[in-house]
Amino acid sequence: MTIFEAYNSIKKQLKEAGICDDVFEAKQIIKHITGLDNAGILSSYTNELNEFQKTNLTVILKQRLARYPLQYILGRWDFFGRAYRVGPGVLIPRQDTETVPETCLEILKGKENPTVLDLCAGTGCIGITLGAERKDSTVTLVEKYxxxxxxxxxxxxxNAPxxxxxxxxxxxxxxxxxxxYDLIVSNPPYISANDMENLQPEVKFEPDVALYGGEDGLMFYRCILANYKNSVKSGGSLVFEIGYDQGNAVKTLMEEFGFSDVTVKKDISHNDRVVFGTVK
Ligand SMILES: C[S@@+](CC[C@H](N)C(=O)[O-])C[C@H]1O[C@@H](n2cnc3c(N)ncnc32)[C@H](O)[C@@H]1O
Incomplete structure (x- = not known):
């Protein structure tokens, strides 16, 4: 089987299994099993796969057709221009989450040597982005598991200095x-009990402890507000990632806990994604 034949076969099987990004994913899988980059694939697409690559492909395709996440198969995923190691046990960084460090970097503009606390860190993608983008900052990540x-x-x-x-x-x-801290940021587990019943097949492979946010999905916001409200410096900010339908609820909670100028911001898919406010 040549690289080109393998690519077409992967694409067809992914499409038939209802995986919509079949073209992108087939290319990623070919790159993964051959170790070639885009240019390498173009210049050697008539090359035969060796036995090891063929066996590897069979295993990977079987996993992916069972809806095991592509990111776990590849073992790495990009976030904010940096590669992160991912796998079972950790939440895969989402593109929508990039709005969170973007918002934080805006807030930190003009603040020298800021101190940052990233709660519920997972891969560390939020805090690490801030540490790497703001070399003068001091960033602490907190993770339980x-x-x-x-x-x-x-x-x-x-990735981080x-x-x-x-x-x-x-x-x-x-x-x-x-x-x-000058800034506390968190993307906590925020999926409600009802929504946990209707997760996409791939998401079911991600850890429940990274997803489940209590009966109404808001348990972590209440806890973080109660436990960390006094840990934000005067003039400092708290930034939360939220589910697309939690903007009003989290904004109201932050206001109840005394935060000022509480704002809901959308992600690149135009869904509410971030709520932030300041301590006067
Ligand atoms: C939604 S994931 C976010 C991961 C990462 N910040 C991101 O944006 O991709 C939530 C993370 O919180 C961690 N977590 C769950 N309960 C926690 C707790 N009580 N204290 C600290 N971390 C917790 C989970 O293990 C998981 O890594």
């Missing part, structure tokens, strides 16, 4: 709340 933290540590090594560190802990116990 070792299954996720082994990726956080790797990703800090891969020495200003970024991981602290194992629990937001329900107020880990790291004993200090004050």
């Amino acid at each position: 070792e299954e996720a933290a082994r990726y956080t540590r790797d990703n800090i090594k891969l 020495e200003n970024t560190t991981l602290l194992m802990g629990d937001v329900f116990e107020g880990t790291a709340a004993d200090k004050q």
Whole structure:
């Protein structure tokens, strides 16, 4: 089987399985099994796959047709222009989440040597982006689960300067709340009990502890507001990622906890995605 035949066969099988991004995914899988980049594939598409590559392809295709996430198969995924290690046990960074560090970087403009706390860090994609983009910052990431933290540590090594560190802990116990920060940011688990019943097949492979936000999806927002409200410096900000239908509820919660200028912002897909406010 040549590379070109393999590509066409993968594309066809993905399409038949209802995976809509079949062209993109077929190309990613070919790159993964051959180790070639775009130019390499173009110049060698009539080459035969070797036995190892063919076996690898069979295993990968079987996994993907069972809706195992492509990102876990590849073992890495890009976020804000940097590659992150991903796999079972950690939430895959979403493109919609890029609105979160974008908002944080706007807020931090003009603040020198800012201190940042990223709660519920997962791969670390939010805090690491901030540490890497703002070399003068000091960033602390908090994650509860070792299954996720082994990726956080790797990703800090891969992408972040020495200003970024991981602290194992629990937001329900107020880990790291004993200090004050210029910015606290969090993309906590926020899926409600009802929505957990209707997850896409791929999402079901991601850890429940990264998804489930309590009966109404708002449990983590209430807890973080209660435990960390006094950890935001005067003039500092709190930034949350939210589900597309949680803008009003989280805005109201932040106002109840005394935050000012609370704003809901949309992501690139035009869904409400970020709520942020300041402490006067
Ligand atoms: C929605 S994921 C977000 C991951 C990452 N920040 C991102 O944006 O892709 C939430 C993360 O919170 C972690 N987590 C869940 N409960 C936690 C708790 N009580 N304290 C700290 N982290 C927690 C999960 O393990 C998961 O990594």
